Every structure is written in structure tokens, then in C-alpha cells.
Amino acid sequence: MWTAHWFLSGPSTDGGRTRIPTLHKTGNVEDNDTNTESNADKSQLLFDSFYRAHNPEHGTRADAAYPSPKFALAPITDAQVLRAISQLHAYKAPGDDNILNAVFIKCSNILVPYLGHLYWATFALAIYPQEWKDSRTVVLHKPGKPDYTVPGAYRPIALIRTISKILSSCIADELMQLSEKHRLLPANHFGCRAGHSTSDSLHYITKIAKDAMSKGKVVSALFLNIKGAFPSVNLERLVHDMRKRGIPVEYTDWITWKIGGRRTTMAFDGYESPLFILPCGTDQGCPLSGMLFQFYNADLIDIADTSKGEDAVAFVDDTALLATASTFKAANQKLKVMMEQVNGGFTWAASHGCEFAVEKFALISFSRKTQPATALPQGHPPQTRYPRKTQPTTRPAIRLRNLTIKAMDCHKFFGMFLDQELRFKMHAVYAIKKGTMWLDQFQQVARPSKGLSS
Numbered sequence: 304m305w306t307a308h309w310f311l312s313g314p315s316t317d318g319g320r321t322r323i324p325t326l327h328k329t330g331n332v333e334d335n336d337t338n339t340e341s342n343a344d345k346s347q348l349l350f351d352s353f354y355r356a357h358n359p360e361h362g363t364r365a366d367a368a369y370p371s372p373k374f375a376l377a378p379i380t381d382a383q384v385l386r387a388i389s390q391l392h393a394y395k396a397p398g399d400d401n402i403l404n405a406v407f408i409k410c411s412n413i414l415v416p417y418l419g420h421l422y423w424a425t426f427a428l429a430i431y432p433q434e435w436k437d438s439r440t441v442v443l444h445k446p447g448k449p450d451y452t453v454p455g456a457y458r459p460i461a462l463i464r465t466i467s468k469i470l471s472s473c474i475a476d477e478l479m480q481l482s483e484k485h486r487l488l489p490a491n492h493f494g495c496r497a498g499h500s501t502s503d504s505l506h507y508i509t510k511i512a513k514d515a516m517s518k519g520k521v522v523s524a525l526f527l528n529i530k531g532a533f534p535s536v537n538l539e540r541l542v543h544d545m546r547k548r549g550i551p552v553e554y555t556d557w558i559t560w561k562i563g564g565r566r567t568t569m570a571f572d573g574y575e576s577p578l579f580i581l582p583c584g585t586d587q588g589c590p591l592s593g594m595l596f597q598f599y600n601a602d603l604i605d606i607a608d609t610s611k612g613e614d615a616v617a618f619v620d621d622t623a624l625l626a627t628a629s630t631f632k633a634a635n636q637k638l639k640v641m642m643e644q645v646n647g648g649f650t651w652a653a654s655h656g657c658e659f660a661v662e663k664f665a666l667i668s669f670s671r672k673t674q675p676a677t678a679l680p681q682g683h684p685p686q687t688r689y690p691r692k693t694q695p696t697t698r699p700a701i702r703l704r705n706l707t708i709k710a711m712d713c714h715k716f717f718g719m720f721l722d723q724e725l726r727f728k729m730h731a732v733y734a735i736k737k738g739t740m741w742l743d744q745f746q747q748v749a750r751p752s753k754g755l756s757s
Contacts, residue, residue, distance in 0.1 A: 322572045323442065327452050346569035346576035349442055352454035354534050354581055359656040363543040373485040373549035379422045379473050384415050387472035387590075391465070398464035399439045399568070407465055422470045426553065431560040435467035437578065438586055442571040459534070461567060461586035471561075471591040478554070478594050487548045488597055489604040494619040495593035501717045504618050508625065508716075511614060512669035512725055515627045521670040523634035524721075525624045525701070526714060527648065528663035529600075532620035533592050534584035536599055537656040538562050545598045558595070583656070593619050603651045606641055613637055618717060624648070631668045631710075635701040638666075642703055649704075661706050665714040668698040671724045695723065 326339045326348050339345050393405040407414060425431050438461040448456040463471075479496055482488050488496070493504040512522045529535075541562075542555045562585060569576040585592040596619055603622060607615040612627035612634075626637035642648040652659050673693035698710030713722040713729045720730035749756065 323457070324452055326454060328454075342572065342574040343576065345571070346574070349454055349457060349459075349571075350440075350569055350576075350579050352457075353440070353459040353531065354579075354584060355531070359537055359540055359654050363539055367543065367547075369546040370549055372551040373487060374481045374551065376426065376551055376553040377477065379419060379470075379477075381415050381419050383473045383476065384418050384422070384469060385411060387469045387476070388415070390472065391469075396441070396462050398462045398468075399437055400434075400464050402465055404465050407469065418466070418469065421466075422473065425470070425560070426557055429556070429560065431557070433564065433566075435464055435470075436561065436565045438463045438565070438567045438588075439570050439575070440567045442569060459587055461588045463586055463589055468588075468590060471589050474554070474557075475591040475594045478550070478591075485549065487550070488601055489615075489617075491615065492597055492601060492604055492617050494617075495597060501618060504616050505717055505719055505721075507616055508623060508721070509725060511625055511627070516669070516671055516725075520627055520629055521631055521634055521668055521672070523626050523628075523631060523638055523666065523668045523701075525638045525642070525708075526665040526667075526716060527622045527624065528660040529620050529622075529652075530658045530660045531584075532657070533587050533596060535657050536584050536596065538583065540655050541595060541599050544601065545595075548598060548601070550598070596620055599655065600651070600657075602646075602655075603648060606644070606647055606651070611637065613641060615641075621717065623716065631670070631696070631699050634668065635666075635699060638701060639703060661703065664703070664706075664708050666698075666701055666708045666710050667712075667714050667721060667723055668710050669723060669725060670696060672696040698723065 323345060326345055328339070328348060339348050388407050388411050391404040391408060393403070393408055395404055397403050440459045440461050442457050443460055444451060445456055445458050450456060475495070483496065491504075491507060493499040493501070493507075508524065512524075515522045538559060542559060545555050545558075546552065565581040565586070566578040567581055568578055585595055597617075600617060600620065600622070604615045604617050607613040607624065614625040614627075616623045616625065624638055624641050626634040626641070628634035628637060640647070644650075649659070651657075672695070674696045676692055676694045700707050700709045702708075710723075713720050715721075720727070720733055722729050
């Protein structure tokens, strides 16, 4: 099935179309001065697009006071290393050392006793090898983009060495368990945590909206979009956020050694660039990156005041702000305050060096309230001028700074279409259409006399 998927999901013509075409810095095809045709120029342009250094507007103080650590540093055990190895996929793409995960899986009984000592030495000796920091960044197409001549139509995937990935997995597992034990993260921050899955976050949003509906209230949800979330992480701010939530300094110092001074090459179309020095961010393919970003944007979740009918949900870097009120106007006003107040969403973005893609914000007002239907203008057939007696209540827009965001009927969040009445009819149509399309595709490659077996 996956072999068939690999063939069918590619472009409809020859393999040359999957290559990166001439890129345009400004999006203006006619401006030859901004066109990049050589692989070296493309790699530089893509690197600048992926890893833009954003300096926070509000830096951290060197003499900041932090609370006492909630737990102590614990040595990495062989059992943790074995568990991390067991979670590897044998033939995933390797890092720049070209050693497959299968080597560690098949030889775990030989390697684990040595790996445990090596990993603990990174803490005891305050050394993180430069070779473990280096990575290969594979440039992938974002599916469904209308124009692949702009750098924004591509995404970076960092391939790091498996030996460092196993260590990161051990630390991520340790931080996750201790954070849950001491409740260091907001309860409604989902992803990279046991019992906090995508389905849980969708159930959480649905429950808030339906509970409000049952009481005759409405809920407005503002879905946020962060540009280049992982690559924009500022190391100094990350350490500050972790320390103030009770993470021991031994862990934050180790994270500083791991993230600082990283380098990567850009790989695409059979070309691999020279090493670039990464100015900021965490590796997109590192098992620890998701856990670190939860500490990085936890303050964004905490801006919601539940006593005022406010709430927030996040799945790593995907965030939704929720506001419950009696009217849509009042709910939208709460969202506006959450974003524009002194310690609100825009303040968080400025202090963390992140940039909101405001043009991609989505607003949905959940309610099943109706109002009398408005007759269509003259000229329509009589039978269609009054299609029904009632229609959904008009949803007002929200204005954030200089941008007006109109309310949408439906929005895709974590792969699920959430409609304004939470009836999920749109998602059912989408699921049936997607399933039918793939059945038709599989029928094309499953022939009676040749081809794959149906």
C-alpha cells in the first residue's frame, strides 16, 4: 500500500518536475536580479528563508531570580537508552554520517553499555560533540502550493545523527515524565505528552463550545499561525522560560551546549551545500524539539483567564484562543484583549522573537443560534428568494491592530474540519471524497493482468 502511495502521490509527469525550479527572492518572475538558478544560490536563499534570526524585543535579565528546581538531575540509564532505540524506525533517512537506525536496533545489546557512559559524559564533562550538532537539512515541497518558485513553498527537515537522536529522546522522555509529575506545563498544552493527543485537543475545543451552546452562550475561537516556529526559537529566552518553570540548571546548561553552535547543509536535487551556521532555532527532526517548544510557548497559553470565560489550547506550535460570552461581539472583544493586552499574544511574540502570520489567522464563532432569513434581491426566481425561514446568526469580524479578520464557516484544525455549528458535515464530505479519490487511484495501479495486487 505504501509503495503504491509513493508512486501515486508524485507529480503526474516526469521526475524533473519534482526538482526545485528557479527561485525568486521577491516573487517577481520578471525581475532577473532576484532570480536564483544555481544550486549554491538556491541553498543560500532557502537557508535565509528557513533560519531567519529574530532577536526578541525584550531580552532576559542576567540577574533574573528563578524558583528552586522541582527535581534533580538523574543519570541516563541503560533502560532509557534501550527504550529510545526501540522507538526508532529501522530505515528512516540517516544523518550526515549515513549510519542507519537499523545498526543501533540490531546491535543494541553491544552498543547500549557504551552509549550510556557516552551520554552521561555530555553532562559530567560539559561537552557536546560538534559532530552530533551538525545536521543535513532536506528541502521538501509543501503539498498543494500554487507557486514553487518562492522559498515559502518549501519546508526544512533536519536529519541528525542517530547517536545524538537517541540521547535527545532520552532527555525528552525524562523531561516529559517529570513535567507531568510536577505539573510544570499548562494542562491544555497537547502534543509530546502522554495522554495529550491530537484527538484530546479536538475533544477539548468541542466540549467547551458545546457546553456554552447548552447554556445559550457562544464561543469565538481564534486560530493562530506562527511563522517558522521551531527555527525561530531563541536559546536565551528558551532557557529563561524553562528555569522559571522549575527545570534544573544542569538540564538548561546541557541544552545550551546542544543547541549553540549548530551547523547544517542544505540538501536537494542531489546537491549538498557547504555547512551553514544556524543562528537560532531547534532541529525540526529532533525528538527533543517538540518538548522544548512546549516550554517556549507555555506563556502564550497562560494569557487566558478562565475566570473571565477565556481559554487557550495548543498542540506544540498550533494554538487556538477561545472566548465564551453571551454575544459574538463580546466574545470577539475578549479575544482582542487576549491578543493586545500588556502580556498578551503580540507581547509574547515580540519577547520570544516569533512572528505571527496574521494573514493566516482564522476566526470561527461556534453557535447554533439562528435569525430570520433575509430575502434575496429581486431577479432571483420566486422559489429561491426565500430558501428557508431561518439562517445562522451573522458572525461579526474581529479587528487586531490594522487587520480585520472575518468569521469563517469552517476551518481545518489538526486535520479536522470544525464548522461553526459543530455538526461535522463538512468533515464527513471531506473524508468520503478523500477515501473515494484514493480508491480510484489504487484501482488504476491494480490491473487484472499486470500491476500491483488489489
